Amino acid sequence: MHNLLDDYALDNGLRDASPHLKLFLGLASMIICVSSSSPLAPLFVALTMSLATVLLAKIPGRIYSRLLLVPLSFALLSAAVVAFMHGGGTPLIQLPLLGLDLAVREEGAELALLLLARTFGGMCSLYFIALTTPMIEIFATLRSLCIPSSIIELSMMIYRYIFVFLDQAARIHSAQVMRLGDARARSAINSFAMLASVLFLRSWEQGERLVLAMDCRCYDGKLEMMEQAAKATGRQMLAAAAYLALASTIAVLSRDASLL
Amino acid sequence: MAMTAIIEIRDLSYSYGDGTLALKDINISLEEGCKVALVGPNGAGKSTLMLMINGILRPTSGVVLFAGQPLQYDAASLRAVRRAVGMVFQNSDDQLFAPTVYQDVAFGPTNLGYPAEKVKRYVGFALQYVGLTGYERRPPHHLSGGEKKRVAIAGILAMEPQVMILDEPTSNLDPASSEEIMEMLDELNQGGKTMIISTHDVDLAYRWADEIILMKDGELVRRGCGPDVFMDGNLLREARLKPPLVVDIYQELASRGILSGSRPPRNILELCDLLQPEGRGRPLGKIYIWDVDGEDEVQVISMIDRMENCYKGAMGTGAKLLAERCGIHLDFTYGVIDKCILKALIGKDSLIMTSGGMVEHTMKRISDYSRESGADIEAVKIQRP
Numbered sequence: 324m325h326n327l328l329d330d331y332a333l334d335n336g337l338r339d340a341s342p343h344l345k346l347f348l349g350l351a352s353m354i355i356c357v358s359s360s361s362p363l364a365p366l367f368v369a370l371t372m373s374l375a376t377v378l379l380a381k382i383p384g385r386i387y388s389r390l391l392l393v394p395l396s397f398a399l400l401s402a403a404v405v406a407f408m409h410g411g412g413t414p415l416i417q418l419p420l421l422g423l424d425l426a427v428r429e430e431g432a433e434l435a436l437l438l439l440a441r442t443f444g445g446m447c448s449l450y451f452i453a454l455t456t457p458m459i460e461i462f463a464t465l466r467s468l469c470i471p472s473s474i475i476e477l478s479m480m481i482y483r484y485i486f487v488f489l490d491q492a493a494r495i496h497s498a499q500v501m502r503l504g505d506a507r508a509r510s511a512i513n514s515f516a517m518l519a520s521v522l523f524l525r526s527w528e529q530g531e532r533l534v535l536a537m538d539c540r541c542y543d544g545k546l547e548m549m550e551q552a553a554k555a556t557g558r559q560m561l562a563a564a565a566y567l568a569l570a571s572t573i574a575v576l577s578r579d580a581s582l583l
Numbered sequence: 584m585a586m587t588a589i590i591e592i593r594d595l596s597y598s599y600g601d602g603t604l605a606l607k608d609i610n611i612s613l614e615e616g617c618k619v620a621l622v623g624p625n626g627a628g629k630s631t632l633m634l635m636i637n638g639i640l641r642p643t644s645g646v647v648l649f650a651g652q653p654l655q656y657d658a659a660s661l662r663a664v665r666r667a668v669g670m671v672f673q674n675s676d677d678q679l680f681a682p683t684v685y686q687d688v689a690f691g692p693t694n695l696g697y698p699a700e701k702v703k704r705y706v707g708f709a710l711q712y713v714g715l716t717g718y719e720r721r722p723p724h725h726l727s728g729g730e731k732k733r734v735a736i737a738g739i740l741a742m743e744p745q746v747m748i749l750d751e752p753t754s755n756l757d758p759a760s761s762e763e764i765m766e767m768l769d770e771l772n773q774g775g776k777t778m779i780i781s782t783h784d785v786d787l788a789y790r791w792a793d794e795i796i797l798m799k800d801g802e803l804v805r806r807g808c809g810p811d812v813f814m815d816g817n818l819l820r821e822a823r824l825k826p827p828l829v830v831d832i833y834q835e836l837a838s839r840g841i842l843s844g845s846r847p848p849r850n851i852l853e854l855c856d857l858l859q860p861e862g863r864g865r866p867l868g869k870i871y872i873w874d875v876d877g878e879d880e881v882q883v884i885s886m887i888d889r890m891e892n893c894y895k896g897a898m899g900t901g902a903k904l905l906a907e908r909c910g911i912h913l914d915f916t917y918g919v920i921d922k923c924i925l926k927a928l929i930g931k932d933s934l935i936m937t938s939g940g941m942v943e944h945t946m947k948r949i950s951d952y953s954r955e956s957g958a959d960i961e962a963v964k965i966q967r968p
Contacts (some may be wrong), residue, residue, distance in 0.1 A: 334726065454826040459682045479682045487676050487726035523593065535639060539670045540691040540738065541662045544682065547689035547702065 336381040341555035342460035349452035356444035365444030365572035373583035398442035404437035584862035588612040596647030620792035624823040628782040628801040637668040669739030675731035685719035691742040709737035714900035729760030732771035789827035868927035873965040901938030
């Protein structure tokens with residue numbers, strides 16, 4: 324059995340909180356992160372969002388940190404490149420390499436730090452949404468934001484069948500591994516190609532069966548939406564507003580601050 | 584007696600696009616309220632035939648009649664027929680396409696154009712019937728196989744069909760789940776719905792169906808009651824089937840002269856009666872029947888405590904859920920009436936908790952048995968205190 328983000332989204336401490344509020348909180352924090360000119364506010368957002376995800380939503384800390392490692396490793400790499408490539412100021416580190424003058428200068432270092440902090444803060448906000456809000460409620464929220472229903476309906480079905488195909492892909496893969504389909508690099512590539520083509524055919528067939536199933540139940544172009552989940556209480560809204568105000572204040576006050 | 588054929592199939596043939604003949608000259612008429620099993624090996628044409636009945640496939644020649652009217656294949660008539668003839672697919676993942684249980688069950692009613700409030704009521708009713716109240720917001724990939732099948736059935740029930748067609752309803756289900764699903768189908772049939780299932784599980788078909796339609800290579804080979812069809816060894820061999828276990832045992836015992844009688848038993852109860860027709864020296868046990876609809880948990884627990892020495896069984900989804908909530912250990916959850924009669928025959932008392940108006944059915948079943956067998960088993964209806 325796979326353990327997917329979706330499983331956590333469906334069963335966490337903040338599952339019943341208003342999806343509108345969670346989405347708004349996450350998105351607003353992200354905007355604060357990218358518009359802050361110092362790393363302080365993004366780091367504050369990263370810390371608080373992580374605490375909310377782990378303590379309030381009760382997502383296991385180990386899983387959460389492993390999830391964060393993925394984007395963080397990308398961010399570290401790009402920050403390193405930026406640090407070397409950018410800016411002026413006094414050199415902090417110098418690496419003479421084959422006659423090239425590789426150096427991290429002050430401006431470059433600051434920019435790299437900002438980049439890292441923004442990515443970190445943004446990812447924590449995104450994970451806050453992803454780990455606390457199930458897709459089905461995001462669909463309902465999209466509907467209330469007047470997104471065309473055909474787009475929402477398509478995405479709902481795509482969402483539903485992702486799991487059916489994930490399951491099939493996993494089964495095909497095990498069947499291949501059982502017969503040593505991944506023994507050598509060459510056969511692994513072949514197996515993957517086969518898996519992809521079989522999966523394509525199966526999804527085609529599944530599509531035909533889907534039409535059949537919908538016809539059997541008198542499909543007339545309508546798909547019922549889930550009822551809107553809990554509304555946010557006044558206290559929750561107030562708390563969210565206070566949090567966002569605090570984060571923006573930090574962003575404004577620290578606009579000229581530097582960590583170096 | 585004037586019989587109303589709800590579904591009639593006349594001289595129906597069907598060939599696929601490449602000319603392969605899938606069904607040949609099928610003639611069937613089914614009465615309203617019947618309980619039919621289409622039995623046959625893989626590729627016999629069972630599923631194809633089922634898709635003919637609700638107009639998904641159109642016969643190459645011949646006609647399908649619903650309630651005396653030939654099927655029309657324009658959009659409006661098809662909608663009417665598909666609403667009246669609900670189909671449950673073999674693979675629940677084909678059928679459950681909405682991201683939540685609620686949305687899936689609401690799909691049919693919504694497309695029938697019901698107002699939101701009515702949709703909600705129908706979904707609530709259907710989910711309650713299959714025992715999945717509280718599952719509304721769950722996505723189908725978080726359900727077990729049995730739960731998925733229940734949601735699929737609820738999705739059809741919410742459209743109030745007269746006929747339900749189920750393609751291999753128990754494939755891929757564990758034994759307890761499949762017994763529960765079959766019992767639910769029984770309950771629905773008691774409520775007046777015509778039931779058609781396809782299966783290659785001969786034991787299931789034999790025990791459950793009033794009528795067997797045996798198919799092979801796109802043809803209808805035999806139609807009749809269970810014993811007629813399943814006593815014919817040659818026929819079964821040709822159709823790549825085997826006799827049901829009870830029939831097999833009966834035939835072996837009869838050939839050894841241990842059993843006599845012209846009709847094979849339908850189930851274990853009948854087999855036991857054949858083996859021990861009058862050897863009941865001991866006193867018979869009683870069967871208490873209790874309609875638990877509307878009872879609260881406190882009452883149930885106190886009643887169960889008083890009936891400590893009884894075997895306990897529950898029939899119907901409501902009764903089973905109530906028993907689960909009260910933490911009652913149930914001895915029987917399927918085939919309950921038969922099991923309780925078997926216990927009564929060896930002098931043990933039992934209590935049947937029922938729901939959904941199954942009391943009369945249960946009383947009748949026990950009194951029918953008493954009359955036929957001569958064993959006067961007392962069935963006691965427990966009245967609300």
